Amino acid sequence: MKVAAIGDNCIDMYSNLDRYYCTGNAVDFGVHMQRLGIDTSLISVTGSDKYGTEMRAEMEAEGLDLSHFRTEEGVTAISYMELIDMERTYGDYIEGVMENVQFTQDDIEFAKTHDLIHTAFWGNADKHLPEFKAAGVDVVFDYATEKDDPLVEQTIPYVAYAFFSFEEDNEETRAFLKDIVSKGPKIAVATFGEKGSLAWDGSEFHTCGIYESNLVNTIGAGDSYLAGFMNGILKGWTIEESMDQGARVAAEVVSTFGPWTERV
Numbered sequence: 001m002k003v004a005a006i007g008d009n010c011i012d013m014y015s016n017l018d019r020y021y022c023t024g025n026a027v028d029f030g031v032h033m034q035r036l037g038i039d040t041s042l043i044s045v046t047g048s049d050k051y052g053t054e055m056r057a058e059m060e061a062e063g064l065d066l067s068h069f070r071t072e073e074g075v076t077a078i079s080y081m082e083l084i085d086m087e088r089t090y091g092d093y094i095e096g097v098m099e100n101v102q103f104t105q106d107d108i109e110f111a112k113t114h115d116l117i118h119t120a121f122w123g124n125a126d127k128h129l130p131e132f133k134a135a136g137v138d139v140v141f142d143y144a145t146e147k148d149d150p151l152v153e154q155t156i157p158y159v160a161y162a163f164f165s166f167e168e169d170n171e172e173t174r175a176f177l178k179d180i181v182s183k184g185p186k187i188a189v190a191t192f193g194e195k196g197s198l199a200w201d202g203s204e205f206h207t208c209g210i211y212e213s214n215l216v217n218t219i220g221a222g223d224s225y226l227a228g229f230m231n232g233i234l235k236g237w238t239i240e241e242s243m244d245q246g247a248r249v250a251a252e253v254v255s256t257f258g259p260w261t262e263r264v
Contacts, residue, residue, distance in 0.1 A: 003116045008098055008123055024077075033230070038231060047071070077094060121144050132158065141163070145164070156180060160185055161188075165191050176190075177189075187201050213251040220254075224253040227249065
């Protein structure tokens with residue numbers, strides 16, 4: 001069993017706290033999937049600066065396959081953040097080498113050798129989704145809060161597992177998940193932060209609460225939930241069991257400053 005995470009990587013920089021960490025949708029998903037016992041490859045591009053060097057070292061320490069994780073001349077993407085009342089607030093974003101990233105055909109062929117491919121709204125891999133589906137590889141896509149963006153309609157027929165962030169579980173949310181699954185995915189999931197999560201599998205809804213935790217920073221909660229959920233699905237667990245694992249992993253993440261807990 002192998003998983004590929006293709007997309008972004010960046011540094012979250014808290015200038016007022018003089019702290020930063022390595023992150024990105026593909027990075028966070030990949031680290032958690034690897035830690036949960038499924039071999040994971042990271043397909044992305046980082047910069048030739050000190051942050052890119054640190055990013056590579058972190059991923060090597062986590063055991064990810066970096067054979068298609070390239071270093072290009074330039075700066076690593078940086079997202080400037082603030083932490084206010086335990087909630088992260090986004091400031092300026094410097095795309096760096098991710099600004100004009102193009103995944104090579106070799107990258108795409110490599111991704112197609114995996115059992116599952118993860119990407120996200122900002123992953124710059126959406127144009128390759130038809131090719132992934134044609135190869136018979138399931139795609140999991142994190143749309144975050146961008147449910148109304150045209151990219152949803154453009155990509156959803158090629159996605160097997162679709163994840164969205166909503167404010168709450170209501171009739172509108174449930175109708176939206178039903179509509180999404182009717183267009184192709186096997187399962188559509190909505191996460192509600194501290195209000196839990198909801199999944200629609202085409203025949204019934206499944207709900208899950210949260211695990212209590214000592215909140216430090218909400219960064220990485222969505223990516224970690226997604227990894228926990230998909231890890232369970234790949235292992236043949238029920239949807240409820242997969243949702244529960246996602247909630248547990250997310251609770252561990254929000255109790256630490258960065259997007260994953262420190263290695264022990």
